[in-house]
Amino acid sequence: MKNRLKVLRAERDWSQEDLARQLEVSRQSVNAIETGRYDPSLPLAFRIAELFGMPIESIFLRD
Amino acid sequence: MKNRLKVLRAERDWSQEDLARQLEVSRQSVNAIETGRYDPSLPLAFRIAELFGMPIESIFLRD
DNA sequence: TTCGAATGTCTAGTACCCTTTACATCAGAT
DNA sequence: ATCTGATGTAAAGGGTACTAGACATTCGAA
Known part of the structure; x- marks a missing residue:
């Protein structure tokens, strides 16, 4: 999975x-997700999407 | 997180x-997710959403 | 030049996702 | 009554998500 966290x-x-x-x-978790070392859990993905006010699918992309 | 897997x-x-x-x-993973024993990983949530042709947010709900 | 904020990475530990194997229960069909 | 498919659960093990703490680098500001 890729993600647009760094840009957002x-x-x-x-x-x-x-x-x-x-x-x-x-902070290490944010860094690890941004640098692609691992994907967030589903609950964390929901929190991220909620914080940025957009669907999960527009932040995280299958690769 | 709750989910609508069983209904879908x-x-x-x-x-x-x-x-x-x-x-x-x-099969045990599907059962565990349906019965709420744990949430799927983000990649698996994406596969589920894709299979059912709807956004992750309309299958999994924060509780 | 020195300092501090920001970023990237590492290690060790805990908890969780997912597997295979196995067993128990239940409902419906034969 | 027996058999089978569907479901729920458990144990043990591998891999991953997340933590705190520490260290290195870079870069702009004082």
């Missing part, structure tokens, strides 16, 4: 730490 | 085994 975050001028805090996960 | 499967008259085969997971 840049559009809002948020640091990885800012995003992590809002999602209530560690 | 019933609408199509598929057994858990039928669904598992199409998703390329074990």
Whole structure:
């Protein structure tokens, strides 16, 4: 899975730490997801989608 | 997270085994997800949504 | 030049996703 | 009464998601 997290975050001028805090996960988790080391759990994907106000499918893409 | 898998499967008259085969997971995984023992991984959620032809958000719901 | 914020990575540990194998129950058909 | 398909659950094991803590690099600002 690929994702648009880094771009969405840049559009809002948020640091990885800012995003992590809002999602209530560690900064390392945000970094790992952005750099493609692993995919988020489904509940975390829902929180991400809700935070950015868009469907999961427009943030995460099958590869 | 709750989900509508059991209903969607019933609408199509598929057994858990039928669904598992199409998703390329074990029957026990389908059962565990349906009975709420755990949530699917994000990649599996994508396969489920694709199979049923609807967005992830209309199959899985935050509780 | 020095400092701090931001990012990337590593390790060790915990918890969860998913597997195979196995067993139990139930309903419907023979 | 027996058989079979469908479902639920359990144990053990491998791989992944997430944690805290630590360290290195880069870059813009003081």
